[in-house]
Amino acid sequence: MYERSQQLFEASQRVIPGGVNSPVRAFRAVGGTPIFFREGKGAWLVDVDGNRYIDYVGSWGPAILGHAHPEVLAEIAAAASRGLSFGAPTELELEMAELITRSLPSIEQVRLVSSGTEAVMSALRLARGFTGRSLIVKFEGCYHGHSDFLLVKAGSGALTFGNPTSAGVPPELTSKTLVLDYNDPQQAEDAFRRYGAEIAAVVLEPVAGNMNFIRPSQDFVETLRRLCTEHGAVLIFDEVMTGFRVGPQGAQGVFGIRPDLTTLGKVIGGGMPVGAFGGRRDIMAKLAPVGPVYQAGTLSGNPVAVTAGLATLKRVLAPGFFEALSATTSALAEGLVREAGQAGVAFSAASLGGMFGIFFRATAPATFAQVMESDKEAFNRFFHAMLRRGVYLAPSAFEAGFVSAAHGTAEIEATLAAAREAFGESRAA
Ligand code: KE4
Numbered sequence: 198m199y200e201r202s203q204q205l206f207e208a209s210q211r212v213i214p215g216g217v218n219s220p221v222r223a224f225r226a227v228g229g230t231p232i233f234f235r236e237g238k239g240a241w242l243v244d245v246d247g248n249r250y251i252d253y254v255g256s257w258g259p260a261i262l263g264h265a266h267p268e269v270l271a272e273i274a275a276a277a278s279r280g281l282s283f284g285a286p287t288e289l290e291l292e293m294a295e296l297i298t299r300s301l302p303s304i305e306q307v308r309l310v311s312s313g314t315e316a317v318m319s320a321l322r323l324a325r326g327f328t329g330r331s332l333i334v335k336f337e338g339c340y341h342g343h344s345d346f347l348l349v350k351a352g353s354g355a356l357t358f359g360n361p362t363s364a365g366v367p368p369e370l371t372s373k374t375l376v377l378d379y380n381d382p383q384q385a386e387d388a389f390r391r392y393g394a395e396i397a398a399v400v401l402e403p404v405a406g407n408m409n410f411i412r413p414s415q416d417f418v419e420t421l422r423r424l425c426t427e428h429g430a431v432l433i434f435d436e437v438m439t440g441f442r443v444g445p446q447g448a449q450g451v452f453g454i455r456p457d458l459t460t461l462g463k464v465i466g467g468g469m470p471v472g473a474f475g476g477r478r479d480i481m482a483k484l485a486p487v488g489p490v491y492q493a494g495t496l497s498g499n500p501v502a503v504t505a506g507l508a509t510l511k512r513v514l515a516p517g518f519f520e521a522l523s524a525t526t527s528a529l530a531e532g533l534v535r536e537a538g539q540a541g542v543a544f545s546a547a548s549l550g551g552m553f554g555i556f557f558r559a560t561a562p563a564t565f566a567q568v569m570e571s572d573k574e575a576f577n578r579f580f581h582a583m584l585r586r587g588v589y590l591a592p593s594a595f596e597a598g599f600v601s602a603a604h605g606t607a608e609i610e611a612t613l614a615a616a617r618e619a620f621g622e623s624r625a626a
Contacts, residue, residue, distance in 0.1 A: 255601055331395065348366050458474060526553050588611075
């Protein structure tokens with residue numbers, strides 16, 4: 198069934214660390230051989246052995262229209278025929294900046310980059326430059342790309358500074374990063390009471406999608422907004438995953454919070470490398486070449502990648518797009534809960550817009566600790582049972598899932614039919 202993937206994986210491991218170009222793709226969380234894909238079309242992927250799958254990873258968020266959208270491909274081809282990159286301004290970048298600032302009122306000015314990591318790294322440098330302070334607050338379970346000072350786990354106790362989660366990161370680089378608990382407003386209050394004058398920025402995923410799927414409480418996000426305002430810290434919404442994914446104005450539109458800076462990625466490139474950071478004009482004015490905070494990039498605003506992003510966003514922002522996408526995602530989540538109930542499996546699900554989480558625990562978690570109580574082994578058995586039945590879920594119990602506009606009733610019904618059997622196989626032997 199997976200012979201060609203196995204051959205390619207063996208060969209890849211000889212020349213690429215772990216055989217992959219990003220660790221989560223290696224299937225180490227779920228076991229087995231990663232699937233090598235040949236092509237995607239709409240909601241479907243085809244692997245190198247010819248097996249077809251309904252895709253709920255969507256390249257970890259970008260493929261919101263479905264794969265290989267014909268009109269998007271045509272626009273990309275036309276852009277490519279005019280040259281791939283000039284390292285100079287283009288009208289396309291202006292069009293993208295105007296679309297982003299029009300769609301997200303909190304973003305008065307925006308800078309394009311080539312990845313989410315780059316967007317968050319740059320936004321935090323800018324926040325430190327703007328405030329003249331050093332401390333960064335992040336939340337356990339949130340992932341913001343692989344910048345050194347963000348690869349950090351909570352210190353030994355609450356309100357203690359972070360320790361590196363990765364080799365190669367000197368402790369002094371995480372010594373200015375404070376790791377708090379997501380959805381704990383009181384802890385945030387305590388941190389500001391103790392360090393308020395030194396905190397440059399608070400950065401969070403305004404819907405957490407890297408510890409599976411956790412919505413913030415309204416109290417949590419409102420508390421962070423108030424504390425940052427009171428203490429002159431920069432509130433950064435990392436919307437790399439949620440931007441144009443959970444709604445037309447991202448999570449900031451859902452929760453009615455105006456962050457000072459926002460980072461974006463994934464959907465705004467439609468599958469090609471585009472990231473962005475932006476926000477208050479007085480903060481962005483500190484950015485080179487206008488201000489003293491340096492940031493740069495050879496392929497920032499690349500015209501072909503920006504074309505892919507514009508072609509995607511134009512369709513994502515069309516009237517009714519998110520109503521339809523949310524309805525499909527809810528039908529999937531509710532259907533899975535129904536099937537698990539009939540199979541007598543402890544299971545829960547949550548969703549927002551085109552993003553969802555599934556949990557092998559009776560109730561949907563609201564904290565990192567509760568996510569960690571999920572039955573990871575049951576998920577792994579369910580993952581492979583679904584894979585064998587042609588459904589490709591995120592290969593980790595701690596990742597969110599994604600639905601595209603190309604997922605229709607047929608795909609949802611086929612997924613639920615596969616789940617009906619797969620839940621039975623999710624039980625320990
Ligand atoms: P990239 O550098 O991977 O474009 O973006 C980093 C990033 C920043 N912020 C958030 C909220 C993110 O979710 C991400 C990247 N998300 C992961 C999915 N868990 C990308 C998949 C991967 O690492 O291969």
